[in-house]
Amino acid sequence: MVFKPNFKRVEVRMNKNQSQFEKIYQANYQKVIRVCMGYVNGDEALAKDLTQEVFIKVWESLASFRKEASISTWIYRITVNTCLLQLRKKKYLKGEEAIEKLSHTVDEDQPSKENQIRRMYQCINKLPKDSKGIILLELEGLPQKDIAEVMGLSHEAVRVRIHRIKNSLTKYVQNDSI
Amino acid sequence: MTAFEDLKSQWGNQRQPGIPKDGAKQILNKITSVHKKQRITNIVLALTGTVLVAFFFYISAYKFQPVMIGLLLMIGALAVRIVIEFSSIRTLKNMDVSTTAEKFKQQMIRYYKGRTKVHFIVTPIIIIVYCIGFNMLLPAFKENLSGGFYNYILISSIILLIILSLFIAREIKMELNVLRALKALK
Numbered sequence: 398m399v400f401k402p403n404f405k406r407v408e409v410r411m412n413k414n415q416s417q418f419e420k421i422y423q424a425n426y427q428k429v430i431r432v433c434m435g436y437v438n439g440d441e442a443l444a445k446d447l448t449q450e451v452f453i454k455v456w457e458s459l460a461s462f463r464k465e466a467s468i469s470t471w472i473y474r475i476t477v478n479t480c481l482l483q484l485r486k487k488k489y490l491k492g493e494e495a496i497e498k499l500s501h502t503v504d505e506d507q508p509s510k511e512n513q514i515r516r517m518y519q520c521i522n523k524l525p526k527d528s529k530g531i532i533l534l535e536l537e538g539l540p541q542k543d544i545a546e547v548m549g550l551s552h553e554a555v556r557v558r559i560h561r562i563k564n565s566l567t568k569y570v571q572n573d574s575i
Numbered sequence: 576m577t578a579f580e581d582l583k584s585q586w587g588n589q590r591q592p593g594i595p596k597d598g599a600k601q602i603l604n605k606i607t608s609v610h611k612k613q614r615i616t617n618i619v620l621a622l623t624g625t626v627l628v629a630f631f632f633y634i635s636a637y638k639f640q641p642v643m644i645g646l647l648l649m650i651g652a653l654a655v656r657i658v659i660e661f662s663s664i665r666t667l668k669n670m671d672v673s674t675t676a677e678k679f680k681q682q683m684i685r686y687y688k689g690r691t692k693v694h695f696i697v698t699p700i701i702i703i704v705y706c707i708g709f710n711m712l713l714p715a716f717k718e719n720l721s722g723g724f725y726n727y728i729l730i731s732s733i734i735l736l737i738i739l740s741l742f743i744a745r746e747i748k749m750e751l752n753v754l755r756a757l758k759a760l761k
Contacts, residue, residue: 426594434592445595452602453605454672461673513585520582537586546675547676549675
């Protein structure tokens with residue numbers, strides 16, 4: 398038997414995957430970049446790079462998406478995990494230094510929107526790293542049940558953690574008097 | 576409003592970065608170019624290996640036992656190191672990013688623990704084997720090369736070894752920091 402690859406079929410499948418990817422990209426780009434911004438302390442350029450890494454992983458994992466979870470939960474899982482994976486790279490560690498600099502550049506007398514946003518990222522950055530993913534998803538308005546699915550924790554554990562994080566954030570905000 | 580609700584409303588009201596035009600296409604192009612680069616790297620490595628083996632036979636190194644053993648030890652040590660690095664890159668690339676964050680963290684911890692073993696057990700052995708191999712070549716160098724060139728090879732190799740060790744130490748420090756940070760995540 399001679400093996401004859403069916404190129405037309407492969408091409409059709411590729412095109413189908415590409416158009417599916419295009420749809421996923423358009424529908425999820427903004428939520429992904431917002432979460433990434435939270436991980437790199439609001440640095441838009443770094444967040445864009447990180448978002449690109451996330452979508453590369455989305456493309457690579459697309460074939461293994463089994464629809465057991467909703468597409469949104471699946472995308473958030475990839476986002477949180479890719480951020481964890483990529484943040485070990487030097488260029489993303491600069492985001493940590495950026496926030497240090499930011500704290501010196503915020504003008505205390507000018508409660509402009511930009512200053513408020515900077516302070517918001519400063520507060521998020523003060524949280525322990527394990528709380529960052531949870532609180533970013535909470536800020537995104539994801540239901541706690543879905544956050545639990547993304548993080549791999551029980552609903553109860555997420556509820557308790559969010560309560561603690563909210564308390565810590567309130568303390569930071571009050572100390573910084575946002 | 577509580578402080579957290581304030582924060583949430585600021586989060587919702589921040590400027591939304593626009594979706595890049597042709598962003599999906601750019602990503603697919605990037606993936607294709609990364610695959611091309613990987614293919615080129617593989618070809619370069621295969622060619623380097625072939626040239627080394629060819630050189631080994633060209634100079635009839637197998638006729639001089641200490642030279643042969645020395646060269647084999649050096650090439651072997653480098654080959655083991657390259658295989659380990661490639662397998663590490665593959666493990667990292669094949670990690671399932673669509674699993675839960677908790678499981679992913681455990682995968683990362685396992686990976687970095689493996690890297691620690693490589694750094695503290697395998698790497699020192701590789702460096703020692705490489706140095707032994709180099710040491711075995713020195714008498715042949717001394718016999719066949721001019722005094723000046725022999726000294727140049729000796730001194731430049733020591734400098735190279737120091738630079739390489741510093742580079743490896745920096746990498747180890749960075750990876751240990753990542754492992755520590757991962758373990759600190761509850």
